[in-house]
Amino acid sequence: MSTRRELPSLSMGFLDALVLPLLCALSSVRAAETSKTQMCRNVPGSAGYPNAAAWNALNASISGRLVTMVPSAKFCATRAGGCTDAEWTSAVFRSEIPGAMNQPNWEQGYDLTPPSLCYLNGTTCGQGDDPLYSVEAETVADIQTAVKFAAAHNLRVAVKASGHDYLGRSTAPFSLLIHTSKLLNISFTDTFFVGDQNMGFAATVGSGVHSQVVYQQSKANGRIAVGGSAATVCAAGGYLQGAGHSALAPTFGLAADNVFEFHIVVASGELLKVNSVNNTDLFYALRGGGAGSWGVIVSATFRTFPTFNSTFASITLTATNNTAMASLATLHAKHLVDFDASRSSQYFYLIKDPSSATSTMTLSNYMINQTITQSQEILAPFIKAAQALPGITITASSYTYALINDILFQQDDSVGFNLVMGSRLIPAATYRDSPDVVGKVYQRLLDQGLTLGILGHLVAGGQVAANSNISSAVNPAWRTAKTHVILINEWLDSLPLPQIDTIRRQFQDSQLPIFEQMAGPNAGAYSNEADIMEPNFQTTFFGPNYAKLSAIKRKYDPDDLFIVRTGVGSERWDEWGLCMV
Numbered sequence: 217m218s219t220r221r222e223l224p225s226l227s228m229g230f231l232d233a234l235v236l237p238l239l240c241a242l243s244s245v246r247a248a249e250t251s252k253t254q255m256c257r258n259v260p261g262s263a264g265y266p267n268a269a270a271w272n273a274l275n276a277s278i279s280g281r282l283v284t285m286v287p288s289a290k291f292c293a294t295r296a297g298g299c300t301d302a303e304w305t306s307a308v309f310r311s312e313i314p315g316a317m318n319q320p321n322w323e324q325g326y327d328l329t330p331p332s333l334c335y336l337n338g339t340t341c342g343q344g345d346d347p348l349y350s351v352e353a354e355t356v357a358d359i360q361t362a363v364k365f366a367a368a369h370n371l372r373v374a375v376k377a378s379g380h381d382y383l384g385r386s387t388a389p390f391s392l393l394i395h396t397s398k399l400l401n402i403s404f405t406d407t408f409f410v411g412d413q414n415m416g417f418a419a420t421v422g423s424g425v426h427s428q429v430v431y432q433q434s435k436a437n438g439r440i441a442v443g444g445s446a447a448t449v450c451a452a453g454g455y456l457q458g459a460g461h462s463a464l465a466p467t468f469g470l471a472a473d474n475v476f477e478f479h480i481v482v483a484s485g486e487l488l489k490v491n492s493v494n495n496t497d498l499f500y501a502l503r504g505g506g507a508g509s510w511g512v513i514v515s516a517t518f519r520t521f522p523t524f525n526s527t528f529a530s531i532t533l534t535a536t537n538n539t540a541m542a543s544l545a546t547l548h549a550k551h552l553v554d555f556d557a558s559r560s561s562q563y564f565y566l567i568k569d570p571s572s573a574t575s576t577m578t579l580s581n582y583m584i585n586q587t588i589t590q591s592q593e594i595l596a597p598f599i600k601a602a603q604a605l606p607g608i609t610i611t612a613s614s615y616t617y618a619l620i621n622d623i624l625f626q627q628d629d630s631v632g633f634n635l636v637m638g639s640r641l642i643p644a645a646t647y648r649d650s651p652d653v654v655g656k657v658y659q660r661l662l663d664q665g666l667t668l669g670i671l672g673h674l675v676a677g678g679q680v681a682a683n684s685n686i687s688s689a690v691n692p693a694w695r696t697a698k699t700h701v702i703l704i705n706e707w708l709d710s711l712p713l714p715q716i717d718t719i720r721r722q723f724q725d726s727q728l729p730i731f732e733q734m735a736g737p738n739a740g741a742y743s744n745e746a747d748i749m750e751p752n753f754q755t756t757f758f759g760p761n762y763a764k765l766s767a768i769k770r771k772y773d774p775d776d777l778f779i780v781r782t783g784v785g786s787e788r789w790d791e792w793g794l795c796m797v
């Protein structure tokens with residue numbers, strides 16, 4: 217997903233008038249209620265939970281880098297002057313708050329008994345799904361100490377870089393967080409060696425480095441790397457472990473396809489160098505095998521390319537009603553092939569106006585290595601045909617020619633909304649053989665009512681398909697896909713919990729049956745931008761790789777220290793990762 221243009225949002229400036237039910241500060245955990253034979257992590261109140269002296273000793277051993285965590289709304293409530301709406305929705309601002317997730321819904325303990333909530337400008341505040349303590353790691357030794365402490369005390373561990381995660385996997389209730397946002401080293405070389413093999417130009421990037429920094433620093437070196445369309449997504453955190461899609465993916469492959477090496481602290485506390493020579497099974501898993509399941513990444517080294525100019529073209533088309541939008545969607549589906557020759561990419565975001573019949577489709581086109589004139593020629597057949605459709609008007613259009621580093625660079629990401637998503641990788645065959653189905657599916661989803669929209673990404677094909685022979689855990693569905701399409705569902709804090717629950721389940725309950733008509737019944741999905749409630753995540757996210765990934769997990773993390781929902785091995789744990797099921 218990209219937040220280049222701020223998404224219109226139902227929740228903007230409308231979070232007041234809250235009446236919170238009385239909630240206990242520290243809610244009772246299932247752990248306490250489960251039978252003794254069941255293996256559970258220690259939580260406050262458990263016999264094995266560390267006492268104050270143990271926490272103090274941990275803190276002393278990591279140079280005082282242990283902090284207590286508060287949800288972002290509590291951070292704002294206790295901050296002089298509070299937080300402005302602009303701050304609340306800024307990913308750059310939120311990245312400074314250890315307890316903040318980008319999407320505040322992941323900080324809420326909706327499913328705890330009783331629910332534990334902390335809303336912006338609310339009157340009470342529970343800890344929710346926020347961890348209790350965070351190790352603000354600055355060194356490898358800090359991470360090793362934290363990992364060993366958690367293992368010795370049987371604690372739930374959460375690992376976070378930016379807190380961007382759309383599935384809430386970088387937070388967990390009653391856990392010890394290992395926060396890597398201060399691992400900010402970044403360096404460039406033109407001779408990176410794996411063993412005695414010179415891999416050539418590369419960047420080595422700490423797991424706290426934001427993508428905007430990678431683009432700026434690459435520019436200074438005359439290079440560019442494959443990265444996301446975001447400001448603060450961490451280039452060496454969850455992004456790479458999921459696969460990492462990019463406007464540059466059709467040209468250079470997925471981000472995971474371009475990695476040479478990881479440095480990672482695994483469950484034993486050991487620092488491992490992981491590449492195509494050493495720990496090759498873990499190297500396979502870290503490239504696409506899912507975020508947060510393998511250890512704490514210290515840094516990653518990936519390929520860089522000579523930089524070049526490109527055109528960014530933004531075009532907004534407005535449809536008078538759902539039927540008009542459906543015919544636009546079919547036309548759009550037919551014209552995606554127009555991008556193939558230049559290996560360009562496009563983010564096509566449909567946003568429904570909740571207060572009228574109209575909807576818009578905004579096309580953010582990354583025309584790789586193309587001048588403005590060349591880009592206009594590539595886009596002309598679609599635009600001409602779209603203008604001829606009844607009920608379709610082009611309402612905005614702009615072209616910028618610049619260095620690709622500056623096109624990908626973002627000042628900030630617009631976050632701070634309660635949202636969940638569901639997604640599928642849409643096979644190239646759908647667009648080639650049955651583009652009409654795309655329009656029909658869009659029409660049905662629109663008629664059913666969208667809380668926000670349908671966000672499409674033309675980021676596959678080209679080199680993503682050509683890289684199918686790379687041996688990594690990247691879901692093979694990426695290699696045959698043309699697009700990655702997300703349905704977003706949003707809500708406001710003011711909504712009653714049962715209605716919030718309905719929205720959280722909306723993708724599985726009412727959207728997927730429709731969406732599957734264009735994705736196919738067994739389509740894969742991108743694990744980083746997907747639905748946390750996917751029932752068959754093993755196949756949907758990991759395809760045929762799951763058995764191999766499970767074996768690698770057993771080898772490097774035999775005690776399941778690194779468990780995230782929908783991650784490898786998570787079927788053995790409850791939804792909070794606190795008790796084995």
Ligand SMILES: Cc1cc2nc3c(=O)[nH]c(=O)nc-3n(C[C@H](O)[C@H](O)[C@H](O)COP(=O)(O)OP(=O)(O)OC[C@H]3O[C@@H](n4cnc5c(N)ncnc54)[C@H](O)[C@@H]3O)c2cc1C
Nearest residue numbers: 377378379380381385444445450453454455461507508513
């Ligand atoms: C505004 C926005 C734009 C995005 N754009 C794109 C895009 O263009 N392309 C794309 O592919 N994705 C994109 N994403 C999705 C992104 O890939 C995921 O949110 C990803 O999980 C972010 O990784 P992170 O480490 O920054 O986030 P975090 O929330 O900090 O972590 C995400 C996951 O990675 C794990 N993790 C984090 N740090 C480490 C570490 N040091 N070691 C081990 N595990 C770690 C966490 O445990 C968690 O499971 C976008 C997300 C947002 C919010």
Ligand SMILES: *[C@@H]1O[C@H](CO)[C@@H](O)[C@H](O)[C@H]1NC(C)=O
Nearest residue numbers: 275276279280281282283284
């Ligand atoms: C850890 O130590 C630092 C420095 O002494 C202190 O400021 C901080 O409050 C301590 N953290 C906790 C959780 O006690």
Ligand SMILES: *[C@@H]1O[C@H](CO)[C@@H](O)[C@H](O)[C@H]1NC(C)=O
Nearest residue numbers: 231232297298299300301337
């Ligand atoms: C919350 O309070 C802050 C500070 O008083 C204010 O600026 C902001 O607009 C409020 N936000 C909402 C959504 O109520």
Ligand SMILES: *[C@@H]1O[C@H](CO)[C@@H](O)[C@H](O)[C@H]1NC(C)=O
Nearest residue numbers: 354355356399401422514515
């Ligand atoms: C960051 O780089 C410095 C200088 O090279 C080095 O001393 C330090 O160990 C690095 N930090 C990490 C976490 O790798």
Ligand SMILES: *[C@@H]1O[C@H](CO)[C@@H](O)[C@H](O)[C@H]1NC(C)=O
Nearest residue numbers: 410411412489490491493494
């Ligand atoms: C493999 O690991 C060993 C031991 O850590 C290290 O000495 C060696 O340099 C590594 N080799 C490669 C190619 O990374």
Ligand SMILES: *[C@@H]1O[C@H](CO)[C@@H](O)[C@H](O)[C@H]1NC(C)=O
Nearest residue numbers: 522523524525526617618619
């Ligand atoms: C990009 O375009 C500018 C202006 O047209 C030009 O000066 C520059 O050399 C180009 N850069 C590259 C890397 O092609």
Ligand SMILES: *[C@@H]1O[C@H](CO)[C@@H](O)[C@H](O)[C@H]1NC(C)=O
Nearest residue numbers: 467521522523524525584585
């Ligand atoms: C961009 O075009 C230049 C000039 O034709 C070419 O040398 C370079 O390889 C191209 N780069 C990419 C990424 O296509």
Ligand SMILES: *[C@@H]1O[C@H](CO)[C@@H](O)[C@H](O)[C@H]1NC(C)=O
Nearest residue numbers: 536537538539540606607608
């Ligand atoms: C939708 O818009 C088109 C084009 O403006 C129009 O012809 C059609 O009648 C409209 N359909 C409905 C159901 O309103």
Ligand SMILES: *[C@@H]1O[C@H](CO)[C@@H](O)[C@H](O)[C@H]1NC(C)=O
Nearest residue numbers: 492682683684685686687688
């Ligand atoms: C994949 O195939 C391409 C083209 O045939 C080849 O250049 C590349 O080395 C292969 N890669 C692997 C990992 O086998």
